[in-house]
Amino acid sequence: MLLAYRIVYFIIVVLFLVNVPGTEYVGVVPPATVVLKMASAVALCANLVLVVAFSRVQPAIFWIAILVWQVLFVWYAWLSPGAPFTVVLRDRVLAGILFAVLSAWFCSLPFVRSLRPHRQLVPARVGKVEPPPAGE
Numbered sequence: 001m002l003l004a005y006r007i008v009y010f011i012i013v014v015l016f017l018v019n020v021p022g023t024e025y026v027g028v029v030p031p032a033t034v035v036l037k038m039a040s041a042v043a044l045c046a047n048l049v050l051v052v053a054f055s056r057v058q059p060a061i062f063w064i065a066i067l068v069w070q071v072l073f074v075w076y077a078w079l080s081p082g083a084p085f086t087v088v089l090r091d092r093v094l095a096g097i098l099f100a101v102l103s104a105w106f107c108s109l110p111f112v113r114s115l116r117p118h119r120q121l122v123p124a125r126v127g128k129v130e131p132p133p134a135g136e
Contacts, residue, residue, distance in 0.1 A: 063110055
């Protein structure tokens with residue numbers, strides 16, 4: 001089940017990564033837009049790393065990467081030139097519902113990770129050799 005979730009999450013992030021750069025050319029759009037689109041692509045790549053390195057990433061890094069993407073997702077969805085939720089979806093209610101569902105989906109990754117059973121590691125006794133008990 002967890003593997004299927006990670007595969008679907010990966011596919012959705014890749015679809016966004018393909019769509020975020022858009023077709024605007026650097027000279028046509030303002031420099032701030034180019035920077036924000038590049039930052040969005042970097043945040044999406046970070047989310048791909050989270051999906052692949054699922055159990056090896058610290059929870060704080062998970063949350064930081066997800067929240068950075070969420071902030072950029074708000075910009076991309078509603079405020080960027082050619083914003084998909086305002087240009088493509090004319091119905092504001094439908095756009096709002098889709099945005100809420102996708103936001104919840106993106107935020108679900110750290111929660112799913114926290115529900116995963118953790119293996120406790122037994123500390124190794126490197127360099128410590130206990131002497132045998134006296135009298136033996």
